[in-house]
Amino acid sequence: MTEIFEAVRKDIADEHAAIIQYLYHAYSTPDEEIRGKLESIARDEMRHFKWLNEWLVKHGQKPAIERSSLVSTGTLKSLIEADIKAEIDAISQYIDHKAMTDDKELIALIDRIIADERSHRTEFEKLLEELESKASAESDNPSGPSEGPALGAHEAALLQQALEHEYTSLLQYLYHYFTTGGSDEYEDFSIDEMKHFGWFAEALAERGYQPLLEHKVGEVKTAPEDAAKSNLSLEEEAIRKFSEAREKIRDGEVKEIFELALEHENYHAFSLKKMLEKLEKASGKKFTVGSLKELKDKEK
Numbered sequence: 418m419t420e421i422f423e424a425v426r427k428d429i430a431d432e433h434a435a436i437i438q439y440l441y442h443a444y445s446t447p448d449e450e451i452r453g454k455l456e457s458i459a460r461d462e463m464r465h466f467k468w469l470n471e472w473l474v475k476h477g478q479k480p481a482i483e484r485s486s487l488v489s490t491g492t493l494k495s496l497i498e499a500d501i502k503a504e505i506d507a508i509s510q511y512i513d514h515k516a517m518t519d520d521k522e523l524i525a526l527i528d529r530i531i532a533d534e535r536s537h538r539t540e541f542e543k544l545l546e547e548l549e550s551k552a553s554a555e556s557d558n559p560s561g562p563s564e565g566p567a568l569g570a571h572e573a574a575l576l577q578q579a580l581e582h583e584y585t586s587l588l589q590y591l592y593h594y595f596t597t598g599g600s601d602e603y604e605d606f607s608i609d610e611m612k613h614f615g616w617f618a619e620a621l622a623e624r625g626y627q628p629l630l631e632h633k634v635g636e637v638k639t640a641p642e643d644a645a646k647s648n649l650s651l652e653e654e655a656i657r658k659f660s661e662a663r664e665k666i667r668d669g670e671v672k673e674i675f676e677l678a679l680e681h682e683n684y685h686a687f688s689l690k691k692m693l694e695k696l697e698k699a700s701g702k703k704f705t706v707g708s709l710k711e712l713k714d715k716e717k
């Protein structure tokens with residue numbers, strides 16, 4: 418059985434890479450139509466990531482949030498070619514992994530995913546054809562990459578930092594969503610962070626910066642109180658950083674993104690505090706940093 422768990426973990430790491438790779442490719446083109454298609458395929462990969470993790474956790478395993486390597490640089494054409502290759506590799510890997518198990522649920526899930534990957538491959542192939550015909554139509558009249566308003570290096574660094582924060586939060590919430598057996602709140606929060614992630618990445622790409630897609634998720638705490646506490650401190654860090662960034666950013670559109678994200682983070686922090694209070698009441702203990710200090714003081 419451990420062999421199939423390892424295989425599924427590899428599938429999940431590849432799905433994770435596919436999500437990021439396709440989003441990355443979406444942000445590297447100013448063409449709205451192509452961007453929309455890439456984003457929609459990335460959303461399918463997110464669902465694969467989620468379903469496979471749910472299967473793992475249901476079988477007593479830890480969620481998988483590792484990520485395989487991805488292709489992030491090159492011309493749009495070479496990127497789409499890499500995406501086609503990723504789909505072809507995924508299909509053959511899923512076929513191999515399906516042969517390793519007799520778990521009916523997993524087999525049905527893999528069949529469903531293979532069908533999706535096949536349709537992705539076709540979509541990418543069509544995209545490549547369109548790209549080639551567009552390129553020949555535009556070769557007489559080349560238009561450079563879209564240029565958004567100029568953004569200083571220091572402001573761009575604030576955006577990159579926010580992006581890293583969103584990626585970290587989104588993964589951590591997904592992790593907790595899996596370990597709590599599907600908490601609605603954690604699912605909602607992860608969707609919010611995913612949106613923020615998209616806003617920051619697009620804002621960077623539109624202004625000529627390559628979004629850095631790295632996260633800093635370390636050991637994830639899973640006990641409900643520990644989870645809520647670590648999420649709350651992540652939100653508080655976001656609130657601090659985004660408030661500072663909002664003051665420093667001059668680009669009106671970027672400022673607005675920070676403001677909107679900040680409102681969401683405030684709401685997340687508020688909900689987490691309520692969640693902690695409930696957990697405290699249920700266990701009769703206090704978990705806040707202040708109350709832990711009180712307990713220690715009493716012990717003296």
Ligand SMILES: [Fe+2]
Pocket residue numbers: 432435461462465507530534
């Ligand atoms: Fe997938």
Ligand SMILES: [Fe+2]
Pocket residue numbers: 435462504507533534537
């Ligand atoms: Fe796919």
Ligand SMILES: [Fe+2]
Pocket residue numbers: 583586609610613614655678681682
């Ligand atoms: Fe966020």
Ligand SMILES: [Fe+2]
Pocket residue numbers: 586606610652655681682685
């Ligand atoms: Fe948040």
